[in-house]
Structure formats: C-alpha cells, structure tokens
Amino acid sequence: MRILVTGSTGQLGSALLNQLKGSDYKVKVTSRRKPEGIGHFDWVYSDLLSGEGLDDAIKDVDVIIHAATSPIKNSKNIEVTGFENFLSKLQHIKHFIYPSIVGIEEIPLKYYKLKYEAEELLRNSSIPYTTVRATQFHGFVENLLLSKPLFKRYVIPGSIKFQSVSVGEFAEHLIDLINKDPQGRTNDFGGPDIMTLREMAELKIKINNETNKVLSISLPGKLYKSFRDGKNTCYSRKVGKITFEEHLGNKID
Numbered sequence: 001m002r003i004l005v006t007g008s009t010g011q012l013g014s015a016l017l018n019q020l021k022g023s024d025y026k027v028k029v030t031s032r033r034k035p036e037g038i039g040h041f042d043w044v045y046s047d048l049l050s051g052e053g054l055d056d057a058i059k060d061v062d063v064i065i066h067a068a069t070s071p072i073k074n075s076k077n078i079e080v081t082g083f084e085n086f087l088s089k090l091q092h093i094k095h096f097i098y099p100s101i102v103g104i105e106e107i108p109l110k111y112y113k114l115k116y117e118a119e120e121l122l123r124n125s126s127i128p129y130t131t132v133r134a135t136q137f138h139g140f141v142e143n144l145l146l147s148k149p150l151f152k153r154y155v156i157p158g159s160i161k162f163q164s165v166s167v168g169e170f171a172e173h174l175i176d177l178i179n180k181d182p183q184g185r186t187n188d189f190g191g192p193d194i195m196t197l198r199e200m201a202e203l204k205i206k207i208n209n210e211t212n213k214v215l216s217i218s219l220p221g222k223l224y225k226s227f228r229d230g231k232n233t234c235y236s237r238k239v240g241k242i243t244f245e246e247h248l249g250n251k252i253d
Contacts, residue, residue, distance in 0.1 A: 002026040004061040007068030009035045015171035030057040048082035063095045063178050071111045079114040087125050095182050096129040098122055102188050103231040108222045128182035134170045134189045135163040138247035146201055149212045158198030158216030160227035165191035166242040190234040192243050207248045
C-alpha cells in the first residue's frame with residue numbers, strides 16, 4: 001500500500017514521518033520544502049496554493065494523510081480553495097484521512113471556520129474518507145501561550161481550558177486508520193487531562209523551577225468565552241496517555 005503524507009514539514013507531518021519510519025508502507029511525502037532526514041521516503045514538491053506538483057504527488061497513491069495546513073498565511077486559499085482543487089484530483093484514492101480540530105464549529109476563530117468548511121467539502125465529495133478531530137497539541141499550547149514571560153510573569157487568560165495531547169500519539173492514531181475502512185467523521189482524539197491555562201503555567205513553573213509568576217487576565221468576546229467554556233475539549237474522549245506534565249518534563253511529543 002502506498003501512502004502520501006502532505007504537509008510533511010509541519011509539526012504533525014514531521015511526527016507522521018517519524019512514526020512511519022521502519023514501517024512496511026511505501027511512503028511518499030509532499031510539501032513545498034523538502035524535509036530533513038526523510039531517509040528512503042520519496043519526496044515530491046507540491047504547492048496547494050498554486051496546484052503545482054499535485055498531480056505528481058498523488059500518482060500511484062492509495063491512501064492520503066492530509067497534514068498540510070496554514071493557520072496564519074493564505075489560510076482561505078490553502079484550507080478551502082486549494083483543498084477543493086486537491087479533492088477534485090483524488091477519484092482514485094481508496095482512503096483520505098483528514099486530521100481536524102475539536103470544537104471548530106463552536107469557536108469563532110477564522111482558521112477554525114475554514115477547517116470546518118474543508119470538512120464539509122470532504123463530506124460532500126465522493127472520496128472515501130475519515131475525518132478525525134484532535135484537541136490542541138502540547139507543544140502548541142506551550143509555544144504559543146507559555147513561551148515568553150513578561151517581566152517575570154506569564155500574562156495569560158488563565159481561565160481558558162485546554163485538553164492538550166501529544167502530537168506523536170495523534171500521528172500514531174492516524175497511521176492506525178490506514179488499514180481500516182473509511183469511517184466518515186469518527187471519534188475525537190483528546191488528551192488525558194483538562195486544565196486551565198493558569199494550571200498549565202503553574203505546572204511549567206514548578207517543573208522548571210522558575211521564579212516567574214502568573215498574572216491571569218480576563219478578555220471580552222465570544223472567542224474567549226468559547227475557550228473558557230471548554231468548547232475545544234472533549235471530556236468523554238480522553239484517548240491520549242502522555243500528559244502535559246510529561247511533555248514538560250521530558251519534552252515528549
């Protein structure tokens with residue numbers, strides 16, 4: 001079986017390649033930039049924005065894990081317009097695996113709305129697919145919100161909730177889907193603990209023996225409320241095993 005991994009230089013794409021090394025699958029990877037250390041994997045240049053290279057990337061492929069994404073730059077063109085064009089070329093694909101994000105239909109964030117629109121494009125296509133949503137990755141929460149103290153304080157919206165999960169565990173879960181039948185929208189994949197951002201910051205301070213303090217602030221608006229209400233969590237789907245504490249202590253992803 002021949003597998004294509006898109007977005008192979010991103011956080012999830014890199015984790016997928018690490019998990020696939022040593023497997024019996026014939027793996028092809030595609031991205032705009034060639035990943036380092038891909039070993040015996042075949043790499044094909046492609047660009048979802050322009051469509052260049054896509055035909056070569058999908059040639060002789062059975063299963064696609066679509067890790068390509070662009071949350072900041074050209075999001076509409078990558079997540080929706082480019083994605084729709086990509087789907088139009090995939091009539092021969094046996095299984096299209098689409099990783100998505102928990103709560104995207106309830107959180108008023110532009111990128112999330114685009115991801116939801118992409119889910120709908122896939123659902124309405126004739127391509128056999130599985131969509132699986134995950135909660136935020138450990139590294140995402142730490143790097144985006146807990147990376148740079150200001151005047152020895154983490155100034156954060158401390159009451160917002162996360163159920164962060166290991167990107168490596170999620171990658172393993174996606175790979176496990178390869179030999180299963182397409183499931184449509186399947187069960188969410190959440191981390192083992194639901195914590196407030198303040199609790200996560202205090203845990204980081206404790207583990208790293210930092211002198212930093214936490215200054216928790218409240219923010220107005222529906223976006224803040226959706227995260228405070230835990231719309232990005234899935235209490236009944238605590239599937240991941242690696243905790244945020246273990247991630248901080250061992251940098252396990």
